[in-house]
Amino acid sequence: MFTISIDKECGCFKKSDFQNNKSHESKDDALLEAQYMVNYMNNEFCQKHDFTLREEGNKFSISMNNQEKPAHTGCCGGGHCS
Helix, strand or coil: CEEEEECCCCHHHHHCCCCCCEEECCHHHHHHHHHHHHHHHHHHCCCCEEEEEEEECCEEEEEEEECCCCCCCCCCCCCCCC
16 A cells, blocks of 8 residues: 655645545555646645655655745846846
């Protein structure tokens, strides 16, 4: 049995149709679903977090990290600051 687990469930995850600690008989099926989940969560959730996948034996773990905000350079982007 192979399990997909989410370390921390954010609000977007709780509102989604995804399930935490979901099990699959096949490693390939679990890996494909975990990769789909990470891709979906990184592209469709609110963008406050970054999700990463790692394999730990029979467990695929998805971790949530805060998105780092880009440093403000003081430039407005108008092309006249350089």
